[in-house]
Amino acid sequence: MLIAIAILAILVATVTPSVSNILTQNRITSDVNRLSALAQHARFTAINEQLTVTLCATTDYMDCSSEWRNAKMIFIDTNSNSKRDEGERLIATSDPIHQRNVISGVTDPILFAQEGNSSIRTTITLCPDNQDTTFATALLIALHGRISIAIDSNDDGIKEDLSGDELTCE
Numbered sequence: 001m002l003i004a005i006a007i008l009a010i011l012v013a014t015v016t017p018s019v020s021n022i023l024t025q026n027r028i029t030s031d032v033n034r035l036s037a038l039a040q041h042a043r044f045t046a047i048n049e050q051l052t053v054t055l056c057a058t059t060d061y062m063d064c065s066s067e068w069r070n071a072k073m074i075f076i077d078t079n080s081n082s083k084r085d086e087g088e089r090l091i092a093t094s095d096p097i098h099q100r101n102v103i104s105g106v107t108d109p110i111l112f113a114q115e116g117n118s119s120i121r122t123t124i125t126l127c128p129d130n131q132d133t134t135f136a137t138a139l140l141i142a143l144h145g146r147i148s149i150a151i152d153s154n155d156d157g158i159k160e161d162l163s164g165d166e167l168t169c170e
Helices: 002-049
Strands: 053-058 071-076 090-094 101-104 110-112 122-128 137-141 147-149
Touching: 002 053, 002 071, 002 090, 002 101, 002 110, 002 122, 002 137, 002 147
Parallel strands: none
Antiparallel strands: 053 071, 053 110, 071 090, 101 122, 122 137, 137 147
C-alpha cells in the first residue's frame, strides 16, 4: 500500500507541472487568437466597405481606452477620430483577456484604412502573469496591414517581434 502511494505521489509531482504549462499555453494562445481574429476582421471590413475601421480597447463600447486588458471593439470610424460617434456602426466586440494574462505593447487605437493599411506598426505581446517569456506570444501588425502571430524563428524557445528581437514580458 505504501509503495502504491509513493508511486502515485511521484506521478502527481511529475504530471502537475506539465498540466500547469499546458493550461498556461492554452490561455495565451486563446487570447492571441481572439485578438488576431478581431484585427483580421477589422482590416477585412475596412477593405470590403472602403471605410476607416478602428480596433481599440473599451470599457463602454463607445470610447476607446488605453488599457488593452479590457474588452475590445471594432467600429466604422467615418471621421477617423478613434471615438465611436453617433451613427458609427459597431462591427464586433470581444471579451477582456484572461485575468491571468498580461498584455503590453499598445495603448492607442489601431485604425485600418480602406486599402488595409494600419495606422501603427505594433507588436502586441501577451504573457502569463508569472512573466515567463517561454510562454510569451504576440500579435504583429505591420504598417501595410499584414497581421501575423509571432514565431520562434531561431529555435531558442522565445518568439520574436516585428524587428526580430526576442519578446519580453514587462
